[in-house]
Amino acid sequence: xxxxxxxxxxxxxxxxxxxxxxxxxxxxxxxxxxxxxxxxxxxxxxxxxxxxxxxxxxxxxxxxxxxxxxxxxxxxxxxxxxxxxxxxxxxxxxxxxxxxxxxxxxxxxxxxxxxxxxxxxxxxxxxxxxxxxxxxxxxxxxxxxxxxxxxxxxxxxxxxxxxxxxxxxxxxxxxxxxxxxxxxxxxxxxxxxxxxxxxxxxxxxxxxxxxxxxxxxxxxxxxxxxxxxxxxxxxxxxxxxxxxxxxxxxxxxxxxxxxxxxxxxxxxxxxxxxxxxxxxxxxxx
Numbered sequence: 001x002x003x004x005x006x007x008x009x010x011x012x013x014x015x016x017x018x019x020x021x022x023x024x025x026x027x028x029x030x031x032x033x034x035x036x037x038x039x040x041x042x043x044x045x046x047x048x049x050x051x052x053x054x055x056x057x058x059x060x061x062x063x064x065x066x067x068x069x070x071x072x073x074x075x076x077x078x079x080x081x082x083x084x085x086x087x088x089x090x091x092x093x094x095x096x097x098x099x100x101x102x103x104x105x106x107x108x109x110x111x112x113x114x115x116x117x118x119x120x121x122x123x124x125x126x127x128x129x130x131x132x133x134x135x136x137x138x139x140x141x142x143x144x145x146x147x148x149x150x151x152x153x154x155x156x157x158x159x160x161x162x163x164x165x166x167x168x169x170x171x172x173x174x175x176x177x178x179x180x181x182x183x184x185x186x187x188x189x190x191x192x193x194x195x196x197x198x199x200x201x202x203x204x205x206x207x208x209x210x211x212x213x214x215x216x217x218x219x220x221x222x223x224x225x226x227x228x229x230x231x232x233x234x235x236x237x238x239x240x241x242x243x244x245x246x247x248x249x250x251x252x253x254x255x256x257x258x259x260x261x262x263x264x265x266x267x268x269x270x271x272x273x274x275x276x277x278x279x280x281x282x283x284x285x
Contacts, residue, residue, distance in 0.1 A: 025257070032056070032253035039249045051250065059254045070224040072232055072255065078144075079211050079229040085148035086210030087203050094157035094202065095195065099187050101158075102165040103173070113162065119155040124216060132219055142223040151216065157202045164198050165191065 027044055034049035060073045101113050124131075131150045140146030168191070176186045192199075214230040221227060233255060 028253045029257050032250050032257055034250055036248055036250050055250045055254045056258075059251050059258065070227055070232070072229065072258075074225070075227050075229040075232040076258070078226055081144055082147045082213070082217070082228060083207045083210035085144065086151050087206040089148065089152040090154040090157055090206045091199055091202050093152060094154050095161050095192075095199065096187070098158050098161035098165055099191060101162055103183070103186075116155045116158055119153075120159070124151070128215065128219065135220065142221055142226055144226070146220050147217060147226065148210075151210065151213070154206065157206065160202065161195070161198060164195065168194065 027046060030046055030048050031039055031044045032055055033052040034045050035051055038049070039045065060076075061071055063069055063071055097116075101109055135141060135146045135150055138146075140149070172190060173186065176190055181189065212230060213228065217226070217228045217231055221231075
């Protein structure tokens, strides 16, 4: 098969773009395998060092916090549970609410949609205090339920699902009715399979959104056992060295590498996309 010059140019641009994004992550990873003193005196490193096991073991298993009991591994688990719960519930609720707005005929459908859409302009920081008041009165502080439930409503996902459902032809609904499908079976058997790409995209966005939360867990948790990884990034990095505060630079880089929403998942996605595209030239249009 003859490869077109435009295909070669497109692949070269894609590879260069990925390399530019991966290079900072590689430098962070390489620097995380050196000693703190070496990085402070000689700068960030491009080659691997011999402190990989020590640095990453300290990041994952060293106890810290006010009680000296919480570990980064525990905070990673907390962040994963929070992000998974938020992403799953956001996608499920948004898909069903968009389905109701598009396929159910009722007078207030349009005003309700615009009311949901307007909430896109209201960030969490604006409603943080009333949200905390409600969760506190319900006794959900210091719990996974309190971390997840207040963040599951998503105007963004509802808007995108609604716009996607509106592109589906009405003939599909009529055909489903002729086959004896009711409202629920039409949603499960027809719309959900057609929405796989949208569901996957929204799940990734919402997972990263939940994983990266800082302000909400900071307000909602006073018990260290519910601390998230983002909260831990600001408390785990200084140690006493001969009476002077020595920044634990190598451990900081290790923490960044282990922090999926900032580097790990992005690196995997970028490498996977390059491998897929460059190994199958038929994907280029």
